[in-house]
Amino acid sequence: MHFEYHVEGGNFSQAGFTSSQVKKTLKQLNVDGxxxxxxxxxxxxxxxxxxxxxxxxxxxxxIDPEKISILLDDEGPGIPDIQKAMEVGYSTATPQVRExxxxxxxxxxxxxxxxxxxxxxxxxxxxxxxxxxxYFNPTR
Amino acid sequence: MAATNNLVNLEKIAQLLDGQIITDAGNPDRxxxxxxxxxxxxxxxxxxxxxxxxxxxxxNIQAIRTAEMSDIDCIVFVRNKKVTVEMTNLANETGIAxxxxxxxxxxxxxxxxxxxxxxxY
Ligand SMILES: Nc1ncnc2c1ncn2[C@@H]1O[C@H](COP(=O)(O)OP(=O)(O)OP(=O)(O)O)[C@@H](O)[C@H]1O
Ligand SMILES: [Mg+2]
Numbered sequence: 001m002h003f004e005y006h007v008e009g010g011n012f013s014q015a016g017f018t019s020s021q022v023k024k025t026l027k028q029l030n031v032d033g034x035x036x037x038x039x040x041x042x043x044x045x046x047x048x049x050x051x052x053x054x055x056x057x058x059x060x061x062x063i064d065p066e067k068i069s070i071l072l073d074d075e076g077p078g079i080p081d082i083q084k085a086m087e088v089g090y091s092t093a094t095p096q097v098r099e100x101x102x103x104x105x106x107x108x109x110x111x112x113x114x115x116x117x118x119x120x121x122x123x124x125x126x127x128x129x130x131x132x133x134x135y136f137n138p139t140r
Numbered sequence: 141m142a143a144t145n146n147l148v149n150l151e152k153i154a155q156l157l158d159g160q161i162i163t164d165a166g167n168p169d170r171x172x173x174x175x176x177x178x179x180x181x182x183x184x185x186x187x188x189x190x191x192x193x194x195x196x197x198x199x200n201i202q203a204i205r206t207a208e209m210s211d212i213d214c215i216v217f218v219r220n221k222k223v224t225v226e227m228t229n230l231a232n233e234t235g236i237a238x239x240x241x242x243x244x245x246x247x248x249x250x251x252x253x254x255x256x257x258x259x260x261y
Pocket of ligand 1: 079
């Protein structure tokens with residue numbers, strides 16, 4: 001199964017729409033509840049990051065019998081130092097983002113904790129690509 | 141601490157917090173065992189526990205979305221902050237109960253703690 005979604009930077013009223021759709025799909029497929037929770041938390045963090053930090057993005061979701069792979073590809077400022085950005089507490093979020101209840105610099109490390117595989121690539125001035133992979137068999 | 145047979149449902153929560161159930165999202169009998177209080181959704185998203193009650197003063201659609209992703213069962217909005225129709229609709233769609241309370245976060249937390257609702261940490 002393959003799905004694609006578009007995300008608008010700055011549009012907080014729509015943030016989470018993709019994560020919600022993916023949650024519904026995984027429920028219909030009877031995926032283990034803890035795997036669903038981990039997956040949609042990682043995805044929601046990544047989706048909110050596009051809304052909070054980038055201009056626009058695409059989310060491609062692929063589901064096969066063993067796993068879900070999610071590629072988030074955005075056009076935005078990029079991340080100059082990914083290792084530093086992964087540190088809890090590091091954030092460049094604007095006051096508007098903080099008013100929405102985000103911007104604590106906890107998202108990237110939470111994405112790591114909730115995914116089996118997380119790859120981040122970024123080009124400053126162009127954009128960021130985030131790949132999240134979670135396996136359905138929790139014993140893996 | 142309350143005995144385990146002293147189950148706290150939505151109605152009881154509303155009564156304890158002098159509040160009003162805005163929606164039970166189709167499940168009036170749900171039992172609340174644990175709670176967390178925060179305005180920081182970044183922090184809520186790191187919680188290890190499911191089926192919590194969330195006390196918050198942050199009234200926006202992302203509070204509902206955060207609850208949806210974290211499998212939170214009920215949100216109490218403190219200090220009489222009113223949810224929008226859009227928020228109630230999303231809560232109904234995703235099965236999240238909403239309660240309004242006039243109390244502060246501090247007072248509401250204290251009352252629920254005293255009633256035996258468990259903290260996360
Ligand atoms: N898609 C992105 N484009 C550009 N910069 C990003 C992107 N994602 C993350 N960053 C950068 O990495 C920092 C850390 O991200 P992280 O998600 O950990 O925290 P945050 O989004 O600032 O706050 P929180 O996730 O706690 O709400 C961000 O503040 C931002 O500088
Ligand atoms: Mg973030």
